[in-house]
Amino acid sequence: MSFQLSFPSNALFVGHKNPDTDCTCSAIAAANLWGGTPIIQGELNPETEFVLAQFKVQKPAFEDNFAGKDVVIVDHNQTTQSAPSVVEANILSIIDHHAVQDNFFFQKGPIHIDMRTVASCCTIIADYYKEMNVEISAQMAGVMLGGILSDTLGLTVPHTTDIDREIAAQLAEIAGIDSVEGFANEMLAAKSDLSKYTAAEILNLDYKDFIFGDIKIGFGVCESLLIDKVIAKQEEINAAMIENKKGGYDAIFFAYVDLVTKNSVVVGADDADFAVLEEAFGVAKGDLGVTLEGKISRKNDFIPPVSEHYNA
Ligand SMILES: [Mn+2]
Incomplete structure (x- = not known):
């Protein structure tokens, strides 16, 4: 048996x-x-x-x-x-x-x-x-x-x-x-057609909570063939991130994932969050955020360095 x-x-x-x-x-x-x-x-x-x-x-x-x-x-x-x-x-x-x-x-x-x-x-x-x-x-x-x-x-x-x-x-x-x-x-x-969504909905569409010890973070990802259309909403998305952060989070992150170039730009809700990203990825913030070339996976590319940063 x-x-x-x-x-x-x-x-x-x-x-x-x-x-x-x-x-x-x-x-x-x-x-x-x-x-x-x-x-x-x-x-x-x-x-x-x-x-x-x-x-x-x-x-x-x-x-x-x-x-x-x-x-x-x-x-x-x-x-x-x-x-x-x-x-x-x-x-x-x-x-x-x-x-x-x-x-x-x-x-x-x-x-x-x-x-x-x-x-x-x-x-x-x-x-x-x-x-x-x-x-x-x-x-x-x-x-x-x-x-x-x-x-x-x-x-x-x-x-x-x-x-x-x-x-x-x-x-x-x-x-x-x-x-x-x-x-x-x-x-x-189909995934890239986000025209019917508000900035807050885009932030929360593919969004996960993570807890590292006493730290709670939220991490949203938007993968799109038309990422420039999403980046055009960056101010509203940032406002939505700040709003999310009020709900008991230590940091809110969001990745603009360009499915054409397979590069990502990760942003934080505020300066403190950006400082975490710069340290975790060892990359200085550019105009929009921290650019990660050839990295597009939250599970494999984004969370491990952030987890390591908080658990250090
Ligand atoms: Mn899966």
Whole structure:
């Protein structure tokens, strides 16, 4: 007899706050595989909406009360990325690909944890379908492909692994996507259309809280093919950052990520935040902020030096 992962049918598959395509599609595909309900903890971004519409997959239900509920956490492992009630949930499993740092979902008893060094949580979920010999429908292949292409920016980020590439190719075939690059570009275009959002919404669209000891920071990221249109709103975005900082934060950071050049400019809410950035990255502030060439990933490029700075 060998270990077989299974969950009760009332399990909630929960992605992180400020949902992105990878966490949403991981929750959908995992709930489809094991049975249960996919959950989002916020409004979907335009890229995720595009992917779900493309494969005619229903948007998951919103939920942020997890007290006493059976929960499978996907695409995050820190309490700071979930609603506060998650500490009262009965967490059954954590399936993720992020660094284990502070504020881990510690539990009283043993739980199933599967953390892999791949570039997308959807890669892990797709691998479970293969391991469990469950046929992947065209719809599920499409959403999982969407998650992988989102987190890897079309398989281009340096931390993309061969497993991500191999699984993406298999999913593309099942989903009937002839050109992975073409589909990835459509996703990037959908993600880059931020015309309907206010500056505060842009700041909070892909925004995560981090706690390093006594320090709490917020870190927003905006990835766009049309980053100049976002930079044009820098004054309003800065005002929104100052507003966020009043909510009990020690610092607020925001990265303007240019998907054309693959460079980023990271800004702080005020001079104190900029001083942290200059020290953490060893780069002097320019007109807009701290320019990081060839660095675009919050998980791999932005958070490690900031974490090191605060934990030093
Ligand atoms: Mn992810």
